[in-house]
Amino acid sequence: MEHHSRPLNLCHVNPKSIIINRAHMLVHGTALLILIRYRASFFFTEGASTPDQPTTLAWLLIFLGELTLSLTWLLHRAFRWRPVSRDAFPERLPGDGELPAIDVLVCTADPDKEPTVEVMNTVITAMSLDYPPEKLHVYLSDDGGSPLTLCGMREAYDFARTWLPFCKRYGLKTRCPKAYFMDEADVSTGEGYDYEKQEVKEKYELFEAHINGYRIRHQSESRNARLDHPSTIEVIHGSSSDEVVRADQQQMPLLVYVSREKRPSHSHNFKAGALNVLLRVSGVVSNSPYVLVLDCDMYCNDPSSARRAMCFHLDAKMSPSLSFVQFPQLVHNISENDIYDSKIRLPFGTLWFGMDGLQGPLLSGSGFYVKRESFYGKSMQEGITTNLADLKAIFGHSNEFIKHLQRGDKLNKNILSDPRAASTETELLASCHYENGTKWGQEVGFMYGSVAEDFFTSFALHCKGWRSVYCFPPRPQFLGASTTNLNDLMVQVTRWSSGLAQVGFSRFSPLIYAPWRMSILQTMCYAELAFLPLYCLPLCCFATIPQICLFNGIPIFPEVSSSLFLVYCFVFLSSLSKHLHEVVESGHSVRTFINEQRIWMIHSVTTYLYGSVNAVLTNTGVRGASFLPTNKIANDEQSERYEKGVFDFQTSVVFLAPMVGLVILSMASFVGGIARVLVSGGWDKLFAQIALSFFILVMGYPVIEGMARTDTGRIPLSAAMWSALLSSALLLVGSALLVH
16 A cells, blocks of 8 residues: 555656746846837837947847847746656556557668668667566667668567677666666676677677678668568567577567568658658557657667656656657767767756746657547547548558557557468558558548647657656666767758748747647747747847947947946856856756857757758748758868867858858957957947957857868868858948948
């Protein structure tokens, strides 16, 4: 009785953070209102214009930039309103016999960019979770339809027959083979451990050699087949005899390879489409009530994550309305300096705690345990319809899938009895035309319409009344690889920005669609994220208008002797100090604060801009959506520069031109402004613009250094010249438009 009376989890509200956040909101918000009034008053003041006064256009652009920043700041306050943290107590869970089954869904797309050995390490860690093996089922979606990946699955299963008992026998926490053999920190002192470890290590090296050997033998494999191939579903049993297979079914999790049909003439809806195929196939094979979604490079770093998630899903008060438990995405391959902000501290270290105090965080691509039922019901209150015609109109014409919807959690023995030829039903579910005329991607499953399928799907779930929680244990539950070069970072963030803006600019815009479906604070959180790419507008204004005006000796900010100058200084320092406080409070250094500021400024004038434009073009049908998997194979030279904290500018001139051009513009205006005040005076009026240009130059120091370097990672001369032309054009055109 005492065991059942103890809570499975606890929620902690942080009153200190709440007081600091709300006090800052009040003071900072008041200062912003003063500045907005100051800017707006310009349009109601009559007087003769003089050559040293800004034009109405210049003032209007700065006003719109400040107003946009103020509105995004206001939306951002929702994340700070009620941050909470949670503890889970897996030891208080019921016995293994009472735990629900879990399906693990892993996605991979391109073995050239996502090395098969790394993908199989993720699969093996999923099989190694501390959970009853008969209740754990692992599915891998291979969107490339690569024989190499299928070979890797068979090799992984064979190795897992040795690896899983070894992990359980010695209670290992690090169950990723590659990470375990590279890091000696997770050691055991059990009898015979050293000898057995060496044996297992040799088998792992053989496992790697088999996969790499297969890759070398099939290097000439056509890439076209990755976009044009039939569906393939195979229950993996390795190279085992029938007796071993039957024994494995009692000791090993089910492992299933799924490659959906892809044809050039059919839209495949990227990762969301792959996950929906996995939902359907797993729905007729194991149909577990809970699903763990993993990216192929995000391995399980702690085997207890499943039990921790169940501490929330099995909570009697929380469970009826709980859709998913999100764990943070932490990375293992970043340097101490982390010049590209690859750790993505802001969402996982600050924002998700704030959303957890509201209706819950959003799906973050990987590392979440979700209730299968929440993907199927129209809303939390309505549940799933029982009318057969309605079910087929929603879920498709598979009788087997419809039957499993109503049957609940039960392993399909027919699939296991014929592992080499997956049933016709599962191949139908993985076909490219199955979703035609259904509600997949619209009302059920992962949502289509945005390459940021995780954001859109969680938005839809929260609009239907479901809730979520954020669990951040001391030991990282999942670890992955992040981008460590500028080019991949730019491609990745452009894709994210485009996906967010696709939702923000659609009929599902949080400011239009959500206010009647969720709380105002939760709506504000989603709106801030959906319109995050619009930071490009104010940042581009602040990187050009004050500089052009400074070069021409025109003040755009209050003079130093004015009390309003102090208000501007307060707003600037208040924003920086609040950001610094959050960085330090989350356990990071001042260096992290500087890197985050710099990368945010770079994104605002490049990836956010291109992502917004791409979203507009996609939503209007001018161009189709695109998705490129991030390269997980590190370049040695780029990795070496990253470790040294040196930017590598081997990326497209499309990304380089804006950031380099704006730094050159700030440099020209700073030098020109200093020369002007030394000759003609006017420090009092132009000081704010000189200080702003200097701040941009300080933040842009890696760009200045990149133009002066001679190594292969420098900014190419051609890119620097194009950037100089861009800045010159901005200066000339801007001077013509913004100067009397």
